[in-house]
Amino acid sequence: MTVDLSPEPAVADLARRTAQFVREVVLPLEKRQRSAAPSEAVRRELQDAARAAGLFAPHVGPEYGGHGLDMRGRAAVFEEAGYSLLGPLALNVAAPDEGNMHLLEAVATDQQKERYLRPLAAGDLRSCFAMTEPAPGAGSDPRALATRAERTSGGWRIDGRKWFITGADGAGFTICMARTSGSAGDAGGATMFLVDAGNPGMKVARHIETLDESMFGGHAELVFDTCEVPDDAVLGEVDEGFRYAQVRLGPARMTHCMRWLGIARHAQDIATRRAGERELFGSRLGELGMVQQMIADSEIDIAAARGLILRACWELDQGDPAAQSTAIGKTFCAEAVWRVVDRSLQICGALGVSGDVPLGRFLREVRPFRIYDGPSETHRWAIARRALRRQASELAR
Amino acid sequence: MTVDLSPEPAVADLARRTAQFVREVVLPLEKRQRSAAPSEAVRRELQDAARAAGLFAPHVGPEYGGHGLDMRGRAAVFEEAGYSLLGPLALNVAAPDEGNMHLLEAVATDQQKERYLRPLAAGDLRSCFAMTEPAPGAGSDPRALATRAERTSGGWRIDGRKWFITGADGAGFTICMARTSGSAGDAGGATMFLVDAGNPGMKVARHIETLDESMFGGHAELVFDTCEVPDDAVLGEVDEGFRYAQVRLGPARMTHCMRWLGIARHAQDIATRRAGERELFGSRLGELGMVQQMIADSEIDIAAARGLILRACWELDQGDPAAQSTAIGKTFCAEAVWRVVDRSLQICGALGVSGDVPLGRFLREVRPFRIYDGPSETHRWAIARRALRRQASELAR
């Protein structure tokens, strides 16, 4: 048994079929619709098609209709789905639902799984994950968590404000992270709560206008004001929320990377196609050295990102929290995808900034990924600290 | 007489008053209006205010109501105007009108000046400059010019297609560049024609959707189909269009840079303000080294860009075509402004990608500047060729 980089045949087949589905079904639909944000009808249409093609929700277990893909398997399939901005939605592997399914599968009670995971995996409802808070609350620093949940008779009362809650508007339920011990600035203890849509104590305060526009349901500011939930709304154990957040965040970082890597490849394909056609100064664009340099650097970025994702996924699949390798993978990938899209747009020139190709759209969509799920700087800080600790412990030997 | 970097007092005063006007009049209005593209009513309101403040069209000669600023003077004033996306419009120094005024002042007959320059300088009408063509026409390579003008009895007939013609929709007249000798791929000869709005041979084929949205009138695709113009529509001499294009383009590159440098400063101000307020991990954001690095690199970029602009302007004011220094200035400035806005957005984190601050908007607006007016790669190619020629001629001595 030694290093082997070939995916299992079943996964390879699923990835191949996903690529074909995206090319034949999703991209034509994406071209037809002008606005960035898909409608509920489009979501239904796409998901029905994916279901018919046997590609739906491939990451959840067979008991929920999926293929039980491990992280390495997701790496192969989600990259193909991500080739279109709508591909992950079609396969029901888009954020935040995909990460929520992962979390629920790992942590929820059987009853909670029936009530929340099953319809979510089936695409019958959507969900959101309410962790991030406006400054000075929880963002890069989770210990700054300010939303509080207090025990009441028979349950909990949540008060606080969240923002950048993707997909909150129209979500069937929200997983809300609230402080249940300690105070803002401490680690203390946090708990995750399942809050049903329609709870009168939870309101969408506003849609936040953002540079990106393609996330289904957008990004909302949510207010929890005397939001009462019963005891069985607790997901997992009380005060264990920070730990569960890691269960969700490590893999979720990687699945984000996989999807955005698909967009990077799409951008590179547009650029290389253009470079193969367009004549300039008596040469094909693709024969000009500065264009070749951009194309090559993007090939390198894509290959390096894929290698880092695979490494982190393999570690996660071994049961390792993979904190260092997911942070490395996320940071590199977020920056690399951005560079690839930027170069592709540059290669296409004026065409690139026009709506005739989707590169301006891609640029807008991938820019926030250098901030969402932890800004590159926060990850670098954590990466460096681990490197320093490793060195210190080697010296101490 | 030696190197002196202090602007003359009158220019310094104009710059100071422009900065104040932008802060007190333009920015509040910009905040009120939600859409990127201002309406004609907003244009009127802003220009009336600038006129009242004695700041209107400062670059044209006093006979047209301006202050006759040379390029160095424009550098000081336009940067202040550019601090707001609407500032240049307010002062009537926005592209493409500002460059067209410059060109008309240099090349037009007295009669043409009365008819076109005077109302343009007064803000009574707008204009556009129709040079760029869709591939494989004139873009980075001007010799690829495909639009043709043929002599008719008593005038000319223009046929061709232009795109990315900023402000074309609603313009009172168009300066159209057409080939009058040679054929696409040769240098040959080109001529500039003044085409009045309403000419039945000139049509806006479409508005091009673009990543940037703030240019007044947007970017249009224009069709010239049997477009008849009289002999006195010729601007300057027949077949001298490429030369006049240089008259316009060198200075226009620099005025673009000045305006965008204002946006870079604005972005940096937003970032430093945020860094001074926001607490993270128990520190002010501005005390974190990675944030300081971004702030410092932006300070450096802004200072370096300003120095390069000033050098090119000084050369232009000496009557030098300044081909190398405008190319250097444009390339550095376009890349630097982009980096500054990108870093500022990163410093602000999730807030930065939200509509609560204008950084996402700025990012969209400045990205195309690395392509418009010559992609950085085309300029680098020209810069390198000049460096190689200089070396070759030194060796030949």
Add this chain to the structure above:
Amino acid sequence: MTVDLSPEPAVADLARRTAQFVREVVLPLEKRQRSAAPSEAVRRELQDAARAAGLFAPHVGPEYGGHGLDMRGRAAVFEEAGYSLLGPLALNVAAPDEGNMHLLEAVATDQQKERYLRPLAAGDLRSCFAMTEPAPGAGSDPRALATRAERTSGGWRIDGRKWFITGADGAGFTICMARTSGSAGDAGGATMFLVDAGNPGMKVARHIETLDESMFGGHAELVFDTCEVPDDAVLGEVDEGFRYAQVRLGPARMTHCMRWLGIARHAQDIATRRAGERELFGSRLGELGMVQQMIADSEIDIAAARGLILRACWELDQGDPAAQSTAIGKTFCAEAVWRVVDRSLQICGALGVSGDVPLGRFLREVRPFRIYDGPSETHRWAIARRALRRQASELAR
């Protein structure tokens, strides 16, 4: 069977023992000797120690005393050897001998193996590989090969000039690449010849002074002047030299990367150790954000390089020529190793440029790697062309 990134236990053990050997035996010796270039006595001492430790020539087959490591196995072991500049020499896996053993194992006749490979694998003699020529000969462009071999009665006569021939001085034999058909500028045909030391037609014209200094035997300029060799000096088939060069170059690129990755890790260890100790402005250096950013970026570079090397090695082990993935791996790795060493030196400040730490030495040694074995630009050109061809063939489907 699926993606698996754990090395086989025997390889992991060899890598672990190599790391220990380098730390306990090689590094202390390296510290003792002041000059960059080791003496023959040092070579003997190191190789004897490695032999005693059971670590010698691990890449050749057991019949030549090695462990028959495949490329993935070499990746694990050579990186550990490369942690010291002298480690690869100690294990007899330094360039160019290591690549020559690889080539001889693949192409030589049994008789040639006995005569050349066996003593080379045993460390009884050294070798060199004479391909690169001074301009305008073979360098980035192998088709420019100007050294010619002409048939004589009973053999061949070689004439030409080679430079940057690593280890030529003192080598027991040279593998010389010479044109046997076509002419400079064509692909034509080349042949590899085994030329024994002492052949009166082969002379070291000079030692080339270079920025790097640690390669055993340095880099020489070699002159072939009426150099007569017998028929059995032909390695493989006549006119197949370009093909064999690929057999050697793909793997050799990767083994270079493995070794230099070891140096990058060593540099990073020096920097993190310093950052953990040194106090500045009342903080540990390692608590300063700009230092953390450099440390994190180096962690990312090292991880990404390792992933790309492994990918290319896996492809090579499948029998794939891996032209794209070795070019990507080499380009990224050469640039990344350079960045890591540069950052490490910067972190150490004045200490970093002093001889008190080996970082200045490392910087000098790794800089040429961005040029040797193909400059990054040549590889990028090839990478882009393959990406463009891939796109063209996808469009043609």
Add this chain to the structure above:
Amino acid sequence: MTVDLSPEPAVADLARRTAQFVREVVLPLEKRQRSAAPSEAVRRELQDAARAAGLFAPHVGPEYGGHGLDMRGRAAVFEEAGYSLLGPLALNVAAPDEGNMHLLEAVATDQQKERYLRPLAAGDLRSCFAMTEPAPGAGSDPRALATRAERTSGGWRIDGRKWFITGADGAGFTICMARTSGSAGDAGGATMFLVDAGNPGMKVARHIETLDESMFGGHAELVFDTCEVPDDAVLGEVDEGFRYAQVRLGPARMTHCMRWLGIARHAQDIATRRAGERELFGSRLGELGMVQQMIADSEIDIAAARGLILRACWELDQGDPAAQSTAIGKTFCAEAVWRVVDRSLQICGALGVSGDVPLGRFLREVRPFRIYDGPSETHRWAIARRALRRQASELAR
């Protein structure tokens, strides 16, 4: 009176003659001598030639034999001198003597000027400036100053250790910075002392081996052990040393930049010459896009560096301490010069790393400039803090 970038005619003439002198006298001598470090005989020969050419010590006042160049004048002349590594030595404008002359002219008593400045300006002796200390002493953080001077009857006694003291070995006198109040970590007060060569309390502990090798006299570690000096050895006022250090350091930063900018231009000239001659893949190197990109980026870097230097010099000449603009200029210039040399070497390929061209030498010489005189990170920290303070004070208005 307005912005004017033309140097005064006398300065322009001096710069032109310096360029010619370097080309005709210094470069040929530089080629003849193989080692990086010039001998005392070479120093004499070069300085005699410069004296004969009327180019010697142009920055000191006429009373000391110079032209009294202000900072702007130095910018023009020193860049030309710096075109050769030996040029500044020839003109007696090399570090640290040049900065010491500047300091003595500004601060010394008439008697001290006669005794130290006059022979220094004449090239009759050399000097050094002993400020930097090994960790944890004064380096990036001057407040860490650990060397102490205590009052004795009739003078002072200095104790401490300095390192990276350029030119210490063989210097006729040393300007030593020592703490005279407060303690390490405080600002406290420092005083500058003039210590004559031969003082038994001052010893060169060792020559520090460094990546750079061309500074005359190298870099030494100096020990002050009960080093007794008389009262008139105090330079300026007691406890005013930190202030005088700024008098020296601001201008010294800029004169370093001027000189290294000359090396950058030299490197670029070598690269463009090579690019104009060398054929590769059927093209001139200079016709390949990736080479053009490197050449263009170096042109841009050189132009931007020159602009920033000029800005800082102009401010200094107005009597402004120019803390922000010298920090910006130094940081950009150190990084830019490094990039230019690195690109030039890359363009030359294997030739570039060989001793056949001086690029490997240049690379070694310029690398430490990103650390000497304040690492780029320390300057960025200071630049960011000033930007943040500026923003805070604007908000407070």
